[in-house]
Amino acid sequence: MTAVLVLEDGRVFHGTPYGAQGETFGEMVFNTGMTGYQETLTDPSYHRQIVAMTAPHIGNTGVNDEDPESSRVWVSGYVVREPARIPSNWRSRRSLDDYLRDQGVVGIAIPGTRALTRHLRERGAMRAGVFSGEALAPVEELLARVRNSPAMEGADLAEAVSTAQPYVVPAVGAKRFTVAAVDLGIKAMTPHRMAERGCEVHVLPASSTAEDILALDPDGVFFSNGPGDPATADHQVEALRGVLEAGKPFFGICFGNQIFGRALGLGTYKLRYGHRGVNQPVQDRRTGKVEISAHNHGFAVRAPLDGSFDTPYGPAEVSHVNLNDDCVEGLRLIDRPAFSVQYHPEAAAGPHDSAGLFDRFCALMEATQEETGNTTRGNKGA
Numbered sequence: 001m002t003a004v005l006v007l008e009d010g011r012v013f014h015g016t017p018y019g020a021q022g023e024t025f026g027e028m029v030f031n032t033g034m035t036g037y038q039e040t041l042t043d044p045s046y047h048r049q050i051v052a053m054t055a056p057h058i059g060n061t062g063v064n065d066e067d068p069e070s071s072r073v074w075v076s077g078y079v080v081r082e083p084a085r086i087p088s089n090w091r092s093r094r095s096l097d098d099y100l101r102d103q104g105v106v107g108i109a110i111p112g113t114r115a116l117t118r119h120l121r122e123r124g125a126m127r128a129g130v131f132s133g134e135a136l137a138p139v140e141e142l143l144a145r146v147r148n149s150p151a152m153e154g155a156d157l158a159e160a161v162s163t164a165q166p167y168v169v170p171a172v173g174a175k176r177f178t179v180a181a182v183d184l185g186i187k188a189m190t191p192h193r194m195a196e197r198g199c200e201v202h203v204l205p206a207s208s209t210a211e212d213i214l215a216l217d218p219d220g221v222f223f224s225n226g227p228g229d230p231a232t233a234d235h236q237v238e239a240l241r242g243v244l245e246a247g248k249p250f251f252g253i254c255f256g257n258q259i260f261g262r263a264l265g266l267g268t269y270k271l272r273y274g275h276r277g278v279n280q281p282v283q284d285r286r287t288g289k290v291e292i293s294a295h296n297h298g299f300a301v302r303a304p305l306d307g308s309f310d311t312p313y314g315p316a317e318v319s320h321v322n323l324n325d326d327c328v329e330g331l332r333l334i335d336r337p338a339f340s341v342q343y344h345p346e347a348a349a350g351p352h353d354s355a356g357l358f359d360r361f362c363a364l365m366e367a368t369q370e371e372t373g374n375t376t377r378g379n380k381g382a
């Protein structure tokens, strides 16, 4: 039994099969988290990506029933260095190998995850394929198939991962706010973080229009993370414009930040290899405070880093930057209650430094409720 990882530029890594056997295609990316493989595997933002873990031992704590961030594995392929031989944890129900096999996820164990990561850092994220089984076709043939597979640039994927039907996550304790959360690939922890702050969260499909969202008369609107190229999300940009025009408090994360940027008139671009991990240093430019944060993005918003800039909704500014590469990590409207971040304050997995952003969203909803007697207009800056 053999397995091979073939990159679009012709680089090839030989290894052994891990999880299901067969073949799979996707964008080859790497994740630097030492923990949280279950959350990574089940994060819908990884749809159509083959994820390589830089941590050398994966699967050590097995697979439990509590940590998944959605009902299935979304990565299209999985690359590890050394799978755990004996998983061990009191919560473990099965091995990661068995879980990937049950979920039909083709993986590979290769000795060179470090070489792979360095290659992607230099050449950038690119298309790839994992192939495993008894007798594989010649590498030239596999490479041709990789080169025929779809690229991430231009991929419109949010509707493929979104909920088909709206559902409600009830507030924990007394209800303080109604939140309309547009699911572009939402992780389970996100509505949970809002619910534990008194939000009744109405999770809506990615196809929702501004009218669908505003029909709930929400105190605030949230746009989630999600897979694909934000340049394709015209429908969601249009919906968000309607929400902003109605003056609703808004909070977006990751894909939601990119859609907010586009709604403000900014463009997005593809990063060379992206940010995926749980230790990215992000600075809040208002306070100077640095948060160590969880990331999973391959695209970013292009915005002026110095000073404010004009948008159809008044002046805005870049609120957060990544200290590694000066990438835009957050945006806010100065005179209206709308803001977003490019990273993951729900921290599943990851450090909890950014949890206060959910409190900030609640504070904006509270201020808007007070100002407007719970009607639809608010004018307090985020």
Ligand SMILES: NC(=O)CC[C@H](N)C(=O)O
Pocket: 045, 224, 225, 226, 227, 228, 229, 230, 253, 254, 255, 256, 296, 297, 298, 299, 300
């Ligand atoms: N986690 C996300 O929301 C990712 C957003 C977008 N798909 C990107 O890769 O940048």
